[in-house]
Amino acid sequence: MEKYTSCKKAIEHCISNKYFAVAYLCNEEKTMNIHIHDCYEMYFSISGGKQFLIDNKFYDIDSGDLFVINQFESHYLTKIDQMVHERIVVSIHPDFIKALSSEQTDLATCFTKRSQGSAHRLHLTAEQQKRFQYYINKITSVDNFGGDIIEKACFMELLVMINNIYMETLNLGSNVSDYKYNQQVEQIIQYINQNICEPITIEYLAKHFYLSDSYICRIFKSATGTTINKYITARRISIAKSLLSSGTSVNEVYSQSGFNDYSNFLKAFTKAVGVSPKKYALYSNS
Template identity: 30%
Template sequence: MNENIKDHDRIEKAFEITKIKQVGNISMKTNHYHDDYEIYYLLDGKRHYFIKDKVYDIKKGDLVFVEKNEIHKTFDAGAPYHQRILITFKKSYLNNILVEAKNYDLLSCFHGNANVLRLKTDEQKSIESLLSKMLYEDTHQVDSSSIFLKMMLTEFLILVERLLKNAPSYHIETTNLTHKRISEIITYINKNYGENLTLEFLSKRFFISTYYLSRTFKKVTGLNLNQYVNTIRIKAAEKLLFSTELNITNISEKVGYRSITHFGRAFKSITGVSPLKYKKILS
């Protein structure tokens, strides 16, 4: 079974909002990335949230913003249950509004350095009220629901942008030493994916046993080390296929593969198509 991680099999929806309560030690089996922007609001409980190369300790009243195609995963933080609201949407969903707001960055919450906004009690009430209206409208659809949901999402993003401007600087990144060490290793991988990044090399560089690194890396990211390295390399290859005229062999070498066959196999495993087909789709 393919354990990787780009959601190329998901049903394409321009906008989706869901509310879920889960009981027990629930963790996403793998981390993943997708073409949607994602907003995660924790109504109750505690979670760990891994985004790109950091782990955040999330609690009730926290808003999490995940840029499209950013690797992320939530996992258990020891709470008996948690309840969250999740919004995902494609940039195209707001195209007309983004054109109107050309001098205003409506998506600024995804572009800054803060992935998490810790809300005050009164701010939580405002956000939860708006989210409740969106959930109700989504589950009680009438002719005007589509445009009303779009208007409410726009209002939500403007409200969040204003809250972020005035937000104090909270230390939300994890204080767990194991998670911090894995974050350091992930940062290194993200910057040096073109190198020969083996388990043995990284364990020596960061003075960790191969067993400990392998076990804790999987726990935090949901992937083994080799799967994660492949994912970062393929993400980089996707960008190069989109933005350059480099041929597939050159791209394969540039992102760290010594074998074009291995590159092709990894690319298809993660994206669902071969590099050549991906390039044809883009053209």
């Protein structure tokens, strides 16, 4: 399997082939804006870095951290600047994981089992980090006879390992509240998420929290790496994708996800996801 040096190209390959793709990244690729894509993601940090905003949770990134993100969760990596930040990003099509799973073993558990307060980050031990990189190296290096079978078998073993770590973490309860924010920004994010279906403007938020427009924008961008409006839009798109995948009609979805009219919803959704809400609904429920 090819090891990509661009996360965007890996995602495109994953989605177009309904398979999985591996990207090895340092600091060459420009960080994407807050985004959502139609594949699962495993993000493994080799050298540590700055911070990760995933939905309404904000994490510091340490060496050896593994983040598991599903196709409905918006995420954004804060600006890396000139810092060397080695990481491995594995993009996985949901249909591919479904095909690999059995009645006894759902390999998508680490991406889909989300309880309130559970985190996206797994702290891998030194041995687990070595094992993760061993599987990735084997997957991206086999090219002889039977390579496709070895590639798939290694990937399945990797998924089994990650799911076991994830479920052990859930059982221990050690990933609850494994994230943090600036206290003011935490209150702002909490308010946005509790009122995401209501009209929310910067002016309203500033008035609600007794702050100036410029100050609330500045502290939010400083803490999260993105703007308030981009965050609100990404959260609404995330909710809309989830609703469409569950069979809710397009006419109901745009209001339930907080968009004030269909034209705004259509424009924002198509720009973020790449297809119209109707096409996404047809694809998700086919």
